[in-house]
Amino acid sequence: xxxxxxxxxxxxxxxxxxxxxxxxxxxxxxxxxxxxxxxxxxxxxxxxxxxxxxxxxxxxxxxxxxxxxxxxxxxxxxxxxxxxxxxxxxxxxxxxxxxxxxxxxxxxxxxxxxxxxxxxxxxxxxxxxxxxxxxxxxxxxxxxxxxxxxxxxxxxxxxxxxxxxxxxxxxxxxxxxxxxxxxxxxxxxxxxxxxxxxxxxxxxxxxxxxxxxxxxxxxxxxxxxxxxxxxxxxxxxxxxxxxxxxxxxxxxxxxxxxxxxxxxxxxxxxxxxxxxxxxxxxxxxxxxxxxxxxxxxxxxxxxxxxxxxxxxxxxxxxxxxxxxxxxxxxxxxxxxxxxxxxxxxxxxxxxxxxxxxxxxxxxxxxxxxxxxxxxxxxxxxxxxxxxxxxxxxxxxxxxxxxxxxxxxxxxxxxxxxxxxxxxxxxxxxxxxxxxxxxxxxxxxxxxxxxxxxxxxxxxxxxxxxxxxxxxxxxxxxxxxxxxxxxxxxxxxxxxxxxxxxxxxxxxxxxxxxxxxxxxxxxxxxxxxxxxxxxxxxxxxxxxxxxxxxxxxxxxxxxxxxxxxxxxxxxxxxxxxxxxxxxxxxxxxxxxxxxxxxxxxxxxxxxxxxxxxxxxxxxxxxxxxxxxxxxxxxxxxxxxxxxxxxxxxxxxxxxxxxxxxxxxxxxxxxxxxxxxxxxxxxxxxxxxxxxxxxxx
Ligand code: ADP
Ligand code: MG
Numbered sequence: 001x002x003x004x005x006x007x008x009x010x011x012x013x014x015x016x017x018x019x020x021x022x023x024x025x026x027x028x029x030x031x032x033x034x035x036x037x038x039x040x041x042x043x044x045x046x047x048x049x050x051x052x053x054x055x056x057x058x059x060x061x062x063x064x065x066x067x068x069x070x071x072x073x074x075x076x077x078x079x080x081x082x083x084x085x086x087x088x089x090x091x092x093x094x095x096x097x098x099x100x101x102x103x104x105x106x107x108x109x110x111x112x113x114x115x116x117x118x119x120x121x122x123x124x125x126x127x128x129x130x131x132x133x134x135x136x137x138x139x140x141x142x143x144x145x146x147x148x149x150x151x152x153x154x155x156x157x158x159x160x161x162x163x164x165x166x167x168x169x170x171x172x173x174x175x176x177x178x179x180x181x182x183x184x185x186x187x188x189x190x191x192x193x194x195x196x197x198x199x200x201x202x203x204x205x206x207x208x209x210x211x212x213x214x215x216x217x218x219x220x221x222x223x224x225x226x227x228x229x230x231x232x233x234x235x236x237x238x239x240x241x242x243x244x245x246x247x248x249x250x251x252x253x254x255x256x257x258x259x260x261x262x263x264x265x266x267x268x269x270x271x272x273x274x275x276x277x278x279x280x281x282x283x284x285x286x287x288x289x290x291x292x293x294x295x296x297x298x299x300x301x302x303x304x305x306x307x308x309x310x311x312x313x314x315x316x317x318x319x320x321x322x323x324x325x326x327x328x329x330x331x332x333x334x335x336x337x338x339x340x341x342x343x344x345x346x347x348x349x350x351x352x353x354x355x356x357x358x359x360x361x362x363x364x365x366x367x368x369x370x371x372x373x374x375x376x377x378x379x380x381x382x383x384x385x386x387x388x389x390x391x392x393x394x395x396x397x398x399x400x401x402x403x404x405x406x407x408x409x410x411x412x413x414x415x416x417x418x419x420x421x422x423x424x425x426x427x428x429x430x431x432x433x434x435x436x437x438x439x440x441x442x443x444x445x446x447x448x449x450x451x452x453x454x455x456x457x458x459x460x461x462x463x464x465x466x467x468x469x470x471x472x473x474x475x476x477x478x479x480x481x482x483x484x485x486x487x488x489x490x491x492x493x494x495x496x497x498x499x500x501x502x503x504x505x506x507x508x509x510x511x512x513x514x515x516x517x518x519x520x521x522x523x524x525x526x527x528x529x530x531x532x533x534x535x536x537x538x539x540x541x542x543x544x545x546x547x548x549x550x551x552x553x554x555x556x557x558x559x560x561x562x563x564x565x566x567x568x569x570x571x572x573x574x575x576x577x578x579x580x581x582x583x584x585x586x587x588x589x590x591x592x593x594x595x596x597x598x599x600x601x602x603x604x605x606x607x608x609x610x611x612x613x614x615x616x617x618x619x620x621x622x623x624x625x626x627x628x629x630x631x632x633x634x635x636x637x638x639x640x641x642x643x644x645x646x647x648x649x650x651x652x653x654x655x656x657x658x659x660x661x662x663x664x665x666x667x668x669x670x671x672x673x674x675x676x677x678x679x680x681x682x683x684x685x686x687x688x689x690x691x692x693x694x695x
Contacts, residue, residue, distance in 0.1 A: 005178050007034035014170055016163070024158045025167075036171040037179070037200050040219070040642060041151035044212065045117055048148050053092035056120045063117045064128075065089060065136070065146070071108040087114060094120075095127045107135065115146065134161055144169045149206050168204050176201050182676040183222060187658060193218045217651065220643035224652045227640070228659035229677065230685050231433035235287070236667055245388065245414060246283040253311040256340055257304065265300070268292065268440030272301045275438045279414065280308055280389070286414035289432050291422055292440030293613035294578025295447070298418045299329065301440075302391045303336045305416055310342050310369045314388025314413075319375040321394050323348045323524060324531060324547055329393065330372040331535075332553065337370060347373035347382065350524030356381065379405055389414040420578070421571050422613040424621050429656055430645060450581040452589040452608050454565075463561060463590050464509050470559050471513050471540050475585060477559035479505065479543045480576055482567040484519045496563035502543040510541055518544035546572065555583025565591035565607075566600040570620040573607045599623060621646065 010032055012022040030036055051062045066089035073083050083104045085096045096116050098104055108114070118131030136146060144150070144165055153164045179196045181188075188195065194202075198211075199218040206212035265273070272290055279286030292298045306316040318333070320326040330346040337344055345368045347359050356377075362368045366385030371378065375392070390406055390413050406413065417435065428437060455463050467477050479501060486497030498519050506515040516539040518530045527547070533539045535554050546568075560580045565573060573591070581587035591608070595601040606619040645652060662674070669678040 005175055007032065007037070007175055007178050009033045009175070011036060011167070014167060017167070021159065021163075024156055027156055028159075033171050033175040036168060037175060037204075038641075039153065039168070040203055042154040043152050044206070045115075045150045045152055046209075047115065047146050047150045050115075053087075053089050053094050053126075055091070056094065056126065058120055058122055061117070061119050063115060064094060065113065065115050066094070068108055068110055068112045068114055069093075070110065071105060073102050073105055085114070087116065093126070095125055096131050096133065097127050097129050099130065112136070137162075144205060149209065149212065151204050172201050172204050180676060182680050183225070184673040184677070186673070187662075191221060191654060191658065193221055196222075216642075220648050220651050221655055223640065223642045224648070224655035225659055226677075226681060226684060227430065228433065228652075228656040229663065229681060231430075231656075232660045232663035233667075233669075233681075235434040236663055244283070245280075245285055245412075247280040247308055247312040247314075247388070247414075249277040249281050249308065251311045253307055253340055253342075254304075257307045257336070260336070260339060261300070263444065266297065266440065266442050266444055268442055269297055269301055272438040272440055273304050275436070276301070276305050276416065277308070279436070280305065285412055286389075286416065287435050288416055289423075289428075289435040289437045290416060290418045290440070291428075291437060292418075292420065293422055293443065294420045294575055295582055296420075296440040296443055298393075298420070298440065299332055300336070302393070302416060302418060303333055305389055305391065305414070306333070306370050307337065307340065307342065309388030309414070312388060314386050315363070315366065315369055315371070315384050316389045316391065317371045317373070317378060317382075317384070317387065318391040318393060319373060319378055321375065322547065323350055323374055324527060325393070326372055326374050327528060327531065328553060333370065333372060342369045343367065344370040344372065347371055347377050348524070349374060349377050379409075383409075384411065387411045387413045389416065391416045391418065393418045394420060420575065420613070422617045424614070424618050425649075427621065427645065429652055430640075433656070446584060447581055448584075448586050449611055450577055450587045450589050452577065452591065452611075454591045454593055454604050454608050457592065457594055460592060463592065466588070466590070467541070467559050467561060468510065470588070471510070474556075475558035476534065476537065476539070476554065476556050477541045477561065478557060478576075478579055479541065479561045479563065481543065481545060481563045484521055484545055495567055498543050498545050501563065505541065505543060513540040514538065515541045515543065518542055518547060520545060520547050546576070553582055554579070556585070557582070558585045558587040559590065560588070561590045561592065563592050565593035565604055566595040568603075570603050570606060570616055570623070573603070574613055574616050577607070 011017050011025050011030055012019070014033075017025065025031070028039065030039055045063055047063060047065075050065050051057075053064055053066065056062055056064065064087070066087035068085055069088055070086045071084070073081065075081050081100055081102060083098045083101055085108050087094055087096060094116070096114075096118075113136040115134040115136060116128050116131040117133070118128040121127050121129055123129075132152075134145065145162060151165060151168065152161060153168070155161065155164050176197050179200060181196050183193065183196075187193070193199075194214045196218070199215040202211040202215035203219055206215060272292075276286065276288065279288055290298055290301060302318060306318065309316045318329055320329055326346065326348050330344070334344055345359050345362065347356065347363075351359075359368070359371075360381050360383070363371055364383045364385060371382065373382075387406075390411070392415070406415075417432075423432065467479075470477060481498040481501055482495040483497045484499060486500050487495060498517060502515065502517040516530050516534065518527060518534075522530075530539065530542070534542050534557075537556060557580050560577055562568065562573065562576055568576070577589040580589065589607075591604055593600075593604050595604055602619075602623055606616060606623075610616060610619075643651060663669075666674055669675075669681070
C-alpha cells in the first residue's frame with residue numbers, strides 16, 4: 001500500500017506514463033516520484049525574456065518564439081541535405097536549419113508556434129543552425145513551457161522536453177510537500193541554506209535566477225555534506241584504538257638510519273617524517289597519504305616509517321603496483337636498511353613457488369622484518385607475525401579499497417599511502433577525504449629543471465642527433481613507445497611499437513651504442529636483467545613500453561624520448577618525464593607527437609609549459625573531468641550527481657567543515673536533530689557499512 005503522495009509512488013502511476021514511457025524513464029534511472037524530483041535539469045532557458053527576431057544578435061545563443069511559415073527539405077550546392085523552417089514573430093524572419101535530419105519534416109507544420117534556441121548566424125540570410133526546438137500548443141501562453149525560466153532536461157529519444165517537463169511539474173506540485181528535511185535547523189541557519197522543499201521546487205521551476213542559485217547551492221551542499229559525513233565517520237572509526245601499536249619514536253636504529261643518509265632531507269621530507277612519527281606514536285593506527293611529485297624522495301620517508309616499526313619489534317610491508325617497481329624498491333631499500341641489520345625480502349609473482357613458500361614462512365615466523373612486493377602477491381599469500389605498518393606505493397594504480405583488504409585479513413597496522421599523482425585539493429577532500437595528508441612540495445636541492453620539447457615527425461632525425469650527443473657525453477636515454485608491436489592493420493589508432501623502434505635504433509641509428517628492449521610481455525628474469533644493466537650503465541639506450549612509467553630511478557639517464565606522445569595521458573607523460581632529471585645532469589624530455597584532437601594538443605602543451613605536477617594535475621582534471629582523472633569508478637571517486645567538485649569547491653569545503661564538526665560533537669549521531677541524517681546515511685551507504693558503526 002502506497003500512502004497518498006508517497007515519494008516512492010512509481011512514475012508509471014503518473015498520468016500519461018504507460019509501460020513504454022515507463023521503460024524509457026527507467027533508462028534514465030527514474031522509477032519513483034522521488035527520482036523525478038531529484039532528476040535535475042541539465043540547463044535552463046530564459047523564456048521570460050524571448051528575443052524579438054529583429055533584435056537577434058549575430059554570433060550569440062538566443063531564444064525566439066514564432067510561427068512556422070514554411071518547412072522544406074533542401075539540398076545545398078555542396079550536396080548536403082538540410083531541413084529548413086522559416087519562422088516569423090511579426091518583427092522579422094529567421095530560418096532554422098538542420099543538417100541530415102529529413103525526418104524533421106514530419107514534426108513541423110505551417111502555422112505552428114515554436115521555440116528555437118541556438119546560435120544566430122548569417123549565411124545568405126538570418127539563420128539559427130541546428131537549433132534546439134520545441135513546438136508549442138494552444139494553451140501554452142502562460143505555462144510551464146513558456147514565459148518563464150524553463151528547465152531543459154537531458155532525456156532520451158521518445159521522451160520529449162515538453163512531456164518530461166510536464167512530468168516534472170506533476171512531481172513537484174504533488175510530491176514536493178512530502179520531502180523530509182534532513183539537515184538540522186541550526187545548520188540551515190548557519191550556512192544560509194533554503195529548506196529542501198523550496199530547493200527542489202526551485203531547481204525545476206525557478207521564479208528567478210536568484211532562487212535557482214539558492215536551490216542549487218542547497219542541493220549540492222546536501223550532497224557534499226552527506227559524503228563528508230560518511231568520510232568523517234569512517235575516519236573517526238578507523239582511528240579506533242589498536243592495542244600496542246603505539247611506537248616509540250626514538251632509538252638507536254632510527255638514529256643510525258638518519259646518520260647514514262647521504263643527503264640532507266628536504267623541508268617537505270622532514271615535515272612528512274614528523275607527521276608520521278606523531279601518527280605512529282599513537283595507539284590508533286596511522287592513516288596517512290604522502291603526496292609528492294615524481295622524484296621528490298618519498299622512498300626515504302617510507303624507509304623511515306619502516307625502520308621505526310622494526311625498531312619497535314614489528315614487521316613492515318611495502319606494496320608496489322608492478323614487479324619492476326617492487327624490485328626497484330627492494331634494491332633501494334636494501335641499500336638503506338641492510339647496513340642497519342634489518343632483514344628485507346622480496347615477494348613477487350615471478351618467483352618460483354618454492355622460494356615464495358620459503359619467504360612466506362620466514363615472514364610468518366618473524367625472521368623477516370621488511371617485505372617488499374606486489375600487492376597481489378602480498379594479499380594472497382602472506383601471513384605476518386606482527387605487522388606494524390603497510391606502505392602502499394603509487395596508490396592511484398590500484399584504488400582506495402586496498403587498505404580495507406589488509407584489515408579484512410585481520411591486520412590493523414599503521415598505513416602510509418604514497419602517490420606521485422599530485423592530487424588537486426578538491427579531489428583530495430573527496431577521494432582521500434578520510435586520510436590525513438602530508439605533501440612534499442619541493443624536489444631535492446640541485447635538481448636541474450627538465451627541458452621539454454614537442455617535436456614533430458619531420459624533425460625526428462634532429463631528435464635522434466640530440467640523443468646521440470647525450471650518449472656521447474656518457475649519459476643514458478629512454479625511448480618509450482605506446483605499444484609493444486606496431487599496429488598497422490585493424491581498427492584503433494596506429495602507434496609506434498617498441499619492438500620495431502628497437503630494431504631500427506639498434507641497427508640503423510645507434511649501431512655504436514648498446515641498445516636494449518624492455519616490455520611487459522618479457523619474462524621477469526629478462527626484465528630484471530635489463531633493468532639492472534641499465535642501472536649499472538651497461539646499456540646506453542633503453543627502448544621500452546610504459547612498464548618504466550613509475551618509480552624507476554637511474555640518475556645517469558638524461559633523455560626521455562616519447563613516441564606518439566599524443567597517445568599518453570597527462571599524468572603518464574609527467575611520470576615518464578620524471579624518469580630523467582634524477583641526478584646532477586641537465587635533462588631533456590622530447591615528445592614526438594602528432595595530436596589529432598584539440599584535447600591531445602592541449603595535453604602536450606600543458607606538459608611542455610610546466611614542470612609542476614600540481615599544475616599538471618589541475619590541467620588534467622580540467623581537461624578530463626574528475627571521473628576520468630582516476631581512470632575508473634573503482635578508483636574510489638564517490639559518485640557525485642549534482643555538484644561539480646571543481647566549480648563548487650567552496651561548497652565542498654563548507655560541507656566538510658560542518659560534517660567533521662558534527663561528527664566531533666556527536667560521533668554516534670545520537671542527538672535528536674541528527675536522526676534523519678543518520679537514517680539517510682545508513683540508507684545511502686548501506687553497502688559500505690563497515691564505515692558506520694554508529695548504531
Ligand atoms: P619518488 O618520490 O619519485 O619515489 P624517490 O624516492 O625515488 O622519489 O627519490 C628520487 C631520488 O632522489 C632517489 O635517487 C633518492 O635517493 C634521491 N633523494 C631523495 N631525497 C633526497 C634528498 N633530500 N636530497 C637528495 N637526493 C634525494
Ligand atoms: Mg617512488
